[in-house]
Amino acid sequence: MRSFLFLFAAVLIGIQAGAPVWATPGELPIPTLSPAKTRDTILRFADRLIGTPYVFGGESEKGLDCSGxxxxxFxxxxxxxxxxxxxxxxxxxLAIPKKELKPGDLVFFELDKPAAQNTSSAAISPSAADHVAIxxxxxxxLHAASAGSRRGVIRNSLDEPxxxxxxxxxxxxxxASPLSGLAFEASLTAILDAEALLGSLAPAIELRGGGISFAATLPVMRNFSCGLRSRIEWDELLGTLRIPLELVLGQNTGFSIFAGPALTLGDPSLPASASEPARGYEAPASWIASAGIRWSAPxxxxxxxxxxxxxxxRFSRYxxxxxxxxxxxxxRRATISLAMGLRFRSTRY
Structure with a gap:
């Protein structure tokens, strides 16, 4: 059993280390506290560029292509x-439904596709896009047209066939609003006994408990947010039900830190072994009763x-x-643990 759990943990870590094959999470690239003002600025500047000639690779007012x-x-x-x-x-x-479009968003097209051919929503792929507009x-x-009777930065309608x-x-x-980027996350967690991992060159990790957690975060910048998380977890090793409420700060994909108070139900106690008697603990009230560092894979x-x-x-204060x-x-065995799991995240448009 120990070997299986250690292998499972190693596989999870290996998947995370090789995660560039996965996509990045759907997050707003540029959060802003004044979305209406920012979008108005985008449209005013874009409108000034109408009539700019088309130049392949251009990214100045002397000439532009569509992505330029x-x-x-921006x-x-x-x-x-x-x-x-x-x-x-x-x-x-952040890909959004067409019906959610607001001024300042982007629209993507596939110009090489015949106009008579409809696009199935099931077949849509970002890699198929070869043209972009504001x-x-x-x-x-508004877009920079490279062909047709009108070239350069012009205005067209999505209603045109x-x-x-x-x-x-x-x-x-x-x-799109001050609450855009608000994310909700739910997680399923397995808690592992990290005794051997921390004290031996040949770790043997055992399942210690498990639980669920819920979090809400707001973006600070691209791939960086802060928020609150609550966990409900059973620690079989100590015989406790623990409910922390933590402040979370860091990357949505990558490293983050967390800390906060915790409610502990039960009397924490390490079970007796062949060489040691049972060892009891208390969980004092503290603003930092739970803390740790997290790595979130793409x-x-x-x-x-x-x-x-x-x-x-994780560190739990006992x-x-x-x-x-x-x-x-x-x-050390009572207070330090390793947790791994699966998270589900949804971000408000």
Whole structure:
């Protein structure tokens, strides 16, 4: 059993280490506290560029291509640098339903597809996009056209058959409301006994308990957020039900830290062994009764929702009962654990 659990833990860590094959989570690339003002700035700057000639590879007011238009507008309007090509831009934005389009969002097209061919929603792929435009509202968009009777930065409508048939998907870069980017997360967790991992070169990890957690976070910047998380977990090793309420700060994909108070139900106690008697603990009230560091793997995503693996190294504050002799190894086993699990995350548009 020990060998199986250690192998399972090693596989999870290995998957996370090799996670570049997975997609990044659906998150807003550029959160903002003033979405209406930011979007208005984007549209005003884009409108000024109408009539700019088409130049392949251009990204200045002297000449623009379609992705160069988006690159220049967002750089000037938001101060952020966005991906420079259509394919990387399509993979970077938060894909949204067409009905959710707001002024300042992006629309992607496949120009090589015959206008008579409809696009099945099941077949849509960001990699198929070869043209991008800035949505203005009321069905209109601005883009840098490379062919046709009108070339350069012009305005067209999604209602025009040539464009409606070639439309692929919509994408969002900036917040649509002050609550855009609010994310809710639920997790299933397995808690592992990290005694051997911390004290031996040949770790043998055993299942210690499990539980569920729920979190809500708000974005601070791209792939960085803060929020609150509550966990409900059974620790079989100590015989307790533990309910922490933690402040979480860090990367949505990558490293984050957490800390907070915790409610402990039951009398924490390490079971007796062949060489040691049972060792009891108390869980004192503290603002930092639970703390740790977390690694969240890139997620498999569908729009603004996704699922992925995570692992945590945790510290739980327990104090030996008065009168017990010092035993650092036992105390370390009681207070430090490793957790791994699966998280489900959904982000508000």
């Amino acid at each position: 238009l988006v690159f220049l507008v 750089k000037e309007a938001t101060g952020h640098t966005v991906p420079r090509t259509v394919d990387t831009l399509g993979a970077w934005v 949505y203005e509202g009321d069905g209109y968009f 040539a464009w409606s048939k070639r439309f692929l998907f919509a994408g969002r870069i900036v917040s 997620m498999l995503r569908s729009g603004a929702s996704g699922a992925g693996l995570f692992s945590e190294l 104090l030996p009962l008065p009168g017990l002799p010092e035993d650092l190894e036992a105390d």
